[in-house]
Amino acid sequence: MSVKVENLSVAYRMRAGDVCPVEGVSFTVADGEIMGLAGESGCGKSTLGNSLVFMEGRMRHLGGRVVVDGQVLPVADFRAMRPYRMTKVSLVPQYAMSALNPTRRIGRLTTDLLRSHDVRESDVLEEMKRRIRLIGLDEDVLSRYSFELSGGMRQRVTIILSTLLNPSLLIADEVTSALDVSTQRAVGEMLMEFRDRGFVKSVIAITHDLSILAQIADSILVMYAGRLAEKASTADIVNAPLHPYTQMLLASLPEVGVRYDKATLTGIPGRPPSLVNPPRGCRFADRCPFARAKCAEAPPFEQVQPGRQVACWKVSEGWPEGGEA
Amino acid sequence: MSALKGSAPIGTLTTGGPAPPLTAAPRRRRRETLYYALHNKKLIFGLSLELVFVLLAVFGPVISPHNMTDFFGSNQAPSAQHWLGTDNLGHDLFAEVVNGMRVSYLVGAIGALCAAFVGMALGFAAGWRGGLLDEILQMITNIVVMIPALVLLIVIGAYLKSRGVLFEGTFIGLTTWPWVARAVRAQTFTLKSREFVDLARLSGRRATSIVVREIAPNMASYLLLVVILLFGASMLLAANFDFLGLGPTTGTSLGNIMNQSTLWSALQLHYWWWFLPPGILLTGMVAALLIANVGLDEVFNPKLREQ
Amino acid sequence: MSALQIDNVSRFFRASAGGDMTPALRKVSFGIDRGEVVTLIGESGSGKTTLGKIILRLIPASSGTVTFEGQDISAFKGAALREYYRHVQGVFQDPFSSYNPVYKAERVFELLRSVYFPHTGQPTWQDKIESALAAVALNPGDVLGKYPHQLSGGQQQRLLIARALLLDVRLLVADEIISMLDASTRVDILNLLISLKQSGLAILFITHDLSLGNYVSDRTIILRHGAIVEMGDTVKVFGNPRHPYTRNLLTAVPELHKKWQPPADGARSRPTDAAGTGHAAVPATAVDPPRLTEYEENHLVAEEAA
Numbered sequence: 001m002s003v004k005v006e007n008l009s010v011a012y013r014m015r016a017g018d019v020c021p022v023e024g025v026s027f028t029v030a031d032g033e034i035m036g037l038a039g040e041s042g043c044g045k046s047t048l049g050n051s052l053v054f055m056e057g058r059m060r061h062l063g064g065r066v067v068v069d070g071q072v073l074p075v076a077d078f079r080a081m082r083p084y085r086m087t088k089v090s091l092v093p094q095y096a097m098s099a100l101n102p103t104r105r106i107g108r109l110t111t112d113l114l115r116s117h118d119v120r121e122s123d124v125l126e127e128m129k130r131r132i133r134l135i136g137l138d139e140d141v142l143s144r145y146s147f148e149l150s151g152g153m154r155q156r157v158t159i160i161l162s163t164l165l166n167p168s169l170l171i172a173d174e175v176t177s178a179l180d181v182s183t184q185r186a187v188g189e190m191l192m193e194f195r196d197r198g199f200v201k202s203v204i205a206i207t208h209d210l211s212i213l214a215q216i217a218d219s220i221l222v223m224y225a226g227r228l229a230e231k232a233s234t235a236d237i238v239n240a241p242l243h244p245y246t247q248m249l250l251a252s253l254p255e256v257g258v259r260y261d262k263a264t265l266t267g268i269p270g271r272p273p274s275l276v277n278p279p280r281g282c283r284f285a286d287r288c289p290f291a292r293a294k295c296a297e298a299p300p301f302e303q304v305q306p307g308r309q310v311a312c313w314k315v316s317e318g319w320p321e322g323g324e325a
Numbered sequence: 326m327s328a329l330k331g332s333a334p335i336g337t338l339t340t341g342g343p344a345p346p347l348t349a350a351p352r353r354r355r356r357e358t359l360y361y362a363l364h365n366k367k368l369i370f371g372l373s374l375e376l377v378f379v380l381l382a383v384f385g386p387v388i389s390p391h392n393m394t395d396f397f398g399s400n401q402a403p404s405a406q407h408w409l410g411t412d413n414l415g416h417d418l419f420a421e422v423v424n425g426m427r428v429s430y431l432v433g434a435i436g437a438l439c440a441a442f443v444g445m446a447l448g449f450a451a452g453w454r455g456g457l458l459d460e461i462l463q464m465i466t467n468i469v470v471m472i473p474a475l476v477l478l479i480v481i482g483a484y485l486k487s488r489g490v491l492f493e494g495t496f497i498g499l500t501t502w503p504w505v506a507r508a509v510r511a512q513t514f515t516l517k518s519r520e521f522v523d524l525a526r527l528s529g530r531r532a533t534s535i536v537v538r539e540i541a542p543n544m545a546s547y548l549l550l551v552v553i554l555l556f557g558a559s560m561l562l563a564a565n566f567d568f569l570g571l572g573p574t575t576g577t578s579l580g581n582i583m584n585q586s587t588l589w590s591a592l593q594l595h596y597w598w599w600f601l602p603p604g605i606l607l608t609g610m611v612a613a614l615l616i617a618n619v620g621l622d623e624v625f626n627p628k629l630r631e632q
Numbered sequence: 633m634s635a636l637q638i639d640n641v642s643r644f645f646r647a648s649a650g651g652d653m654t655p656a657l658r659k660v661s662f663g664i665d666r667g668e669v670v671t672l673i674g675e676s677g678s679g680k681t682t683l684g685k686i687i688l689r690l691i692p693a694s695s696g697t698v699t700f701e702g703q704d705i706s707a708f709k710g711a712a713l714r715e716y717y718r719h720v721q722g723v724f725q726d727p728f729s730s731y732n733p734v735y736k737a738e739r740v741f742e743l744l745r746s747v748y749f750p751h752t753g754q755p756t757w758q759d760k761i762e763s764a765l766a767a768v769a770l771n772p773g774d775v776l777g778k779y780p781h782q783l784s785g786g787q788q789q790r791l792l793i794a795r796a797l798l799l800d801v802r803l804l805v806a807d808e809i810i811s812m813l814d815a816s817t818r819v820d821i822l823n824l825l826i827s828l829k830q831s832g833l834a835i836l837f838i839t840h841d842l843s844l845g846n847y848v849s850d851r852t853i854i855l856r857h858g859a860i861v862e863m864g865d866t867v868k869v870f871g872n873p874r875h876p877y878t879r880n881l882l883t884a885v886p887e888l889h890k891k892w893q894p895p896a897d898g899a900r901s902r903p904t905d906a907a908g909t910g911h912a913a914v915p916a917t918a919v920d921p922p923r924l925t926e927y928e929e930n931h932l933v934a935e936e937a938a
Contacts, residue, residue, distance in 0.1 A: 180675035254847035529714035
């Protein structure tokens with residue numbers, strides 16, 4: 001097992017109280033697997049991804065472990081994580097492509113980054129140039145400023161920087177959002193290629209866009225309101241989702257070829273619960289058409305079939321489909 | 326479609342509906358601001374100290390046992406009868422000083438309001454309109470910045486029979502507005518491109534309405550800080566002018582008192598009660614204001630808070 | 633009946649001091665009818681948002697004319713412009729930015745009142761608001777009296793659409809209005825647009841997302857570097873794309889049930905933002921766009937090859 005997360009809980013300190021966007025989360029990512037972490041805004045997926053690398057500011061580690069390649073990572077201790085960042089785990093944060101320092105050339109940024117991880121630039125410079133050429137960019141990107149590059153180029157350069165030291169796990173947070181469709185494809189294919197070539201062992205791709213995950217991910221983990229809802233292979237999630245949230249989410253996505261007069265799509269009524277005072281039981285219950293009295297108790301995230309985990313009473317207890325619109 | 330929960334009369338706060346967001350609504354934000362304001366040490370200290378001075382300026386002349394214009398023995402050291410002693414002409418210094426504080430505050434206020442008004446008007450106009458108007462106003466701003474205020478005051482002063490408090494305040498206002506204008510202009514440019522301004526335009530609102538009702542309220546905290554800063558700066562500038570003898574010819578101010586004390590060699594003659602109190606009070610008045618301003622900045626700007 | 637007509641509209645801007653004028657739009661022409669949804673599809677830099685702003689009179693066109701119900705909109709000033717806004721309104725990408733954070737959300741209604749409803753009494757005004765909210769499926773109790781912070785993105789967008797409905801709006805410019813909303817609420821807003829279209833509203837739906845455009849629109853216009861490369865009936869354009877750029881876009885769209893097909897020329901899929909790759913030259917920025925020829929009825933394609 002390349003990555004194993006056990007019972008992880010992470011909280012944010014806010015004036016209104018402690019908010020817990022990640023609560024008792026456990027999952028594994030195998031070697032060579034690209035796992036998609038999907039969910040809508042506020043579900044905690046970014047917090048989860050970030051907490052594996054970088055507990056910033058108000059984040060607090062409440063419990064649980066993260067094990068990568070058999071080693072337990074000291075995620076709770078910012079300083080202790082330093083030797084692991086970029087070498088064992090690496091993160092492309094959500095607004096990374098806007099966060100490049102505009103007053104420095106890309107090559108200079110690289111040098112600074114490597115130096116801060118005690119790596120001599122000359123050792124890796126050749127490799128960096130090779131990878132830049134690999135994805136179809138020109139080497140002179142290194143002598144450009146970040147604002148001279150398009151959004152897609154910046155994003156790809158950021159990914160190269162993050163994977164330069166061949167980490168075991170790459171966490172890519174919304175790397176394809178805010179990009180044009182064709183650039184999205186280039187970035188998605190780049191992630192797959194880097195995995196194929198062994199530049200990274202496993203990837204966790206965080207996004208709200210299930211259709212991108214359908215292209216690049218081997219498995220998908222769906223989160224809702226701070227808890228895990230469903231995990232399965234991509235094919236299973238897309239073709240036969242079990243959790244009502246996943247089902248309704250998929251039913252609301254327009255696809256090319258689908259027009260309003262042929263098929264009426266509907267969204268999910270209501271809103272996710274506030275994480276300041278979340279409900280005790282299943283957090284999707286108030287929007288779920290199958291909810292029953294049992295749902296006042298939180299369902300455990302457990303294996304219901306080989307390779308499939310769901311947190312839903314309907315699935316684990318086998319309630320019938322009746323009641324669906 | 327959100328589930329119908331029954332409608333309530335428009336305008337009343339309803340408690341039903343979707344879950345509260347993680348970030349506080351502006352009502353709670355205002356209470357939060359108040360909370361921080363009441364707990365910010367610099368703000369409390371600065372305001373309290375300033376309050377002491379203000380009370381002294383307001384009630385000082387009332388409680389003073391003597392008038393400013395009465396004559397007593399000259400150059401007397403502080404005593405039970407003359408709390409701050411007397412100057413060389415025999416005026417009671419306490420009476421002079423507390424009256425001088427009033428004048429200093431008045432000049433400061435007039436200067437600040439004048440600078441704020443002119444600066445904001447020109448800043449908003451330049452920021453909103455841009456283009457040629459902006460270029461012209463920029464030129465005017467640069468010219469005003471370049472003109473040495475002191476020299477101008479001397480020249481104008483030579484032609485006026487007498488200079489009053491109003492004149493001095495207005496003069497200071499008209500020479501310090503540029504940096505207000507620049508800051509307001511910059512902020513207006515930024516806010517102008519926000520989408521709610523576009524929406525106001527799409528609602529057929531006129532330019533003045535948009536500037537006053539949409540843009541200015543978003544700069545309110547900033548404008549408040551600017552006005553307070555101007556107030557302190559005006560008082561200090563006025564004292565500078567007064568000290569050089571360019572102050573109001575009618576009435577007395579703290580700067581005037583210090584001017585007189587220097588002219589009559591109070592320092593060399595060790596009449597400390599003549600030049601020290603006005604100096605210390607003036608310093609205190611301005612410093613308290615600036616400390617309060619720093620505190621207020623922390624209250625408005627969460628990133629500056631120590632916690 | 634044509635509500636809006638765009639004729640050879642171009643827009644230039646100076647990219648660098650003393651530099652050449654770069655075209656954001658190059659002689660774009662098309663029309664929108666009442667009760668029709670026209671989707672303007674383009675990637676970043678295509679000029680689609682610029683066109684939306686020109687139609688809303690927020691920025692001027694450098695050349696060309698925009699006519700609304702027969703009148704040239706560039707001539708409108710003062711009262712005429714306000715009258716224009718009675719019939720043409722816009723909703724933008726970031727719902728939260730459209731609200732002034734200092735005031736309550738319903739102030740967007742109040743903003744209209746003094747200009748467009750100066751003599752309306754309070755009860756009539758409340759009725760109008762309630763029926764506008766009902767038309768966008770919002771419960772007045774959920775949204776009135778609240779600050780923008782307290783509303784979800786979907787509620788904010790619906791409220792902005794309701795605001796447009798308060799007026800006698802005939803054309804709505806919807807610029808990326810759902811890209812910042814959660815996936816589960818997007819389709820509800822789209823369905824709302826469709827119901828509005830069915831009651832006669834003309835909608836210019838600006839987006840970069842092809843699947844949305846396909847779902848909701850009657851006609852589609854593909855914009856690239858400020859010029860139209862393909863336009864026509866949506867089913868025809870999506871079903872049988874003729875221009876290489878359109879085809880490239882469609883193959884790049886990620887779908888749930890179909891993997892990306894390798895590009896026709898066998899090379900690695902190249903993003904269309906060729907600038908800076910060093911491979912393809914920066915595309916021509918000549919003022920004259922490629923000529924549009926009619927491939928079949930209601931399906932026009934530009935001449936140049938990729």
